[in-house]
Amino acid sequence: MRTGSRIDSLQTGVLVVGGGPAGLAPLVAASRDGGLDRLLSEGLVVAERDQTVGAGRIGRYLINSDSSADTFLSCVAGHPDPVLARLVDHPAARAIAAHGRDAVPLPLVGRFLAALGEALAGIIRNAPQGRVMTGRQALWTRRTASGGWSTRLRCVSTGEEVDILSRVVLLATGADQPVTRLEQEAVAGRRLLPGCADRLMQSDRVLTAEGQAEVGERLAALRHPRLVVIGGSTSAVSCVRVLLGALGDRPGQGAVTLMHRHALPVFYRSVQAARDDGYDAFGPDDVCPVSGFVFRFGGLRFDSRTLVRRALGIGDAVPDPRLRLHRLHDAPDAGAVLDRADLIVSAVGYRPRGLPVLDLGGRTVGLSAHQPGGTLVGPRCGVLDERGREIAGLLGIGLAAGFRPGGAMGGEPSFAGQVNGLWLWQNDVGALVVRRMFERLDETRCPSQPRPATDLPLPPWPRHDAPTASCPCSA
Numbered sequence: 001m002r003t004g005s006r007i008d009s010l011q012t013g014v015l016v017v018g019g020g021p022a023g024l025a026p027l028v029a030a031s032r033d034g035g036l037d038r039l040l041s042e043g044l045v046v047a048e049r050d051q052t053v054g055a056g057r058i059g060r061y062l063i064n065s066d067s068s069a070d071t072f073l074s075c076v077a078g079h080p081d082p083v084l085a086r087l088v089d090h091p092a093a094r095a096i097a098a099h100g101r102d103a104v105p106l107p108l109v110g111r112f113l114a115a116l117g118e119a120l121a122g123i124i125r126n127a128p129q130g131r132v133m134t135g136r137q138a139l140w141t142r143r144t145a146s147g148g149w150s151t152r153l154r155c156v157s158t159g160e161e162v163d164i165l166s167r168v169v170l171l172a173t174g175a176d177q178p179v180t181r182l183e184q185e186a187v188a189g190r191r192l193l194p195g196c197a198d199r200l201m202q203s204d205r206v207l208t209a210e211g212q213a214e215v216g217e218r219l220a221a222l223r224h225p226r227l228v229v230i231g232g233s234t235s236a237v238s239c240v241r242v243l244l245g246a247l248g249d250r251p252g253q254g255a256v257t258l259m260h261r262h263a264l265p266v267f268y269r270s271v272q273a274a275r276d277d278g279y280d281a282f283g284p285d286d287v288c289p290v291s292g293f294v295f296r297f298g299g300l301r302f303d304s305r306t307l308v309r310r311a312l313g314i315g316d317a318v319p320d321p322r323l324r325l326h327r328l329h330d331a332p333d334a335g336a337v338l339d340r341a342d343l344i345v346s347a348v349g350y351r352p353r354g355l356p357v358l359d360l361g362g363r364t365v366g367l368s369a370h371q372p373g374g375t376l377v378g379p380r381c382g383v384l385d386e387r388g389r390e391i392a393g394l395l396g397i398g399l400a401a402g403f404r405p406g407g408a409m410g411g412e413p414s415f416a417g418q419v420n421g422l423w424l425w426q427n428d429v430g431a432l433v434v435r436r437m438f439e440r441l442d443e444t445r446c447p448s449q450p451r452p453a454t455d456l457p458l459p460p461w462p463r464h465d466a467p468t469a470s471c472p473c474s475a
């Protein structure tokens, strides 16, 4: 697309950067009520670095999901578009359905999301103003004089570049675990890097096939390995499961230590169910007023829940003698435990990848996501600058973007984290993003430009008064 030094450009209404599960989620939400047709008539481009869209990274994790199998299929079950509805018969969908309301291996989820991505890409490409540009990495996005955005894409195989001029950009570039964080921030009372570099792995790697092979190699020569996982999330507990598995038949009393800051929250369907199980480590603020669930958003579920129930000795669960819980608050000798460890797994979360954002003059705009503890997006999915103000026409969604549910979406009032579940992205959060897109498209419409033929009323603000059968909160 480059002719000499000139870079071609393409004009559209909306550009989605990142065609992973989160980038496609608002399109899934919009596909149910005609919103996708309207987006397509405004012009829609999806830019993805990989060669396919849909699966992103989720299928790389060799663990079970922390949401129920049926929630992954709810996006296509009974869908009004026959192309999407037919996906319930896809082999991956059938295999997921066989897990009912149980957890499901994430590689299977990845296969299904790849099929969903292929079907959606077909729908987009069939529209005159729809483009799915795979093998294209976005380098930066820059404000234009007309109030829109110019985003530079580079072809990963040829290096050719093209600028996408759009009125809205949705950043859905996922997240990673930058090592700089471990160099700069104290974890369990100390900076893990550079001091522990030769004994350190990050959770994202440990949960993949390559990472698990590396764990096996690191443990191979050790008869009595001492392993530490730092963190209290599903990822941390999943890493504990991986390490316990890697111990094999070694004698391993207290071999794995889970070092966590806060009490480990366990999900229950009701206060009564929690009490019946002998679990009382929660208060009124830990109960979702909408669903009545205990730790609806923050609670550990499925495999992680089983492991932590055992570790805490809840109900009739028998603790695994190989696992030791070390709450940093209660036991200050974390340094000694870390010094003795053969392998330390850091599971302290993700930071959003995002994209360099430039102003009209080409200067980098500071983002809230670059601040310690800052989030990429605010409560209405707008990307925030370093002062916490929304940047007009720039939206964000996805892993570690920082979306915090509130109001009608429910959740336990004590929940201070962010929601990273695909179901919410394909439903309430996706609907919110689509609404924000339409609002911006209307705000920036040139007076001489006709409104699209498929102009529909704006979708209503998302509501979530009661958990539906397919909602993960009913899982």
Ligand SMILES: Cc1cc2nc3c(=O)[nH]c(=O)nc-3n(C[C@H](O)[C@H](O)[C@H](O)COP(=O)(O)OP(=O)(O)OC[C@H]3O[C@@H](n4cnc5c(N)ncnc54)[C@H](O)[C@@H]3O)c2cc1C
Pocket (backbone or CB within 6 Å): 017, 018, 019, 020, 021, 022, 023, 047, 048, 049, 050, 055, 056, 057, 058, 061, 064, 065, 066, 067, 136, 137, 138, 139, 172, 173, 174, 175, 207, 235, 353, 355, 397, 398, 399, 420, 421, 422, 423
């Ligand atoms: C261990 C783990 C387990 C999880 N389990 C569940 C679960 O059970 N249920 C659930 O609902 N959620 C789960 N999640 C959360 C979430 O659904 C997944 O993390 C999901 O993969 C996030 O999707 P994403 O699109 O935000 O990011 P990704 O999957 O990383 O996708 C981002 C996409 O953007 C592309 N991209 C990145 N940068 C650029 C660029 N500059 N230009 C173009 N393209 C770019 C990438 O190639 C990729 O395709 C889990 C997360 C983790 C970490």
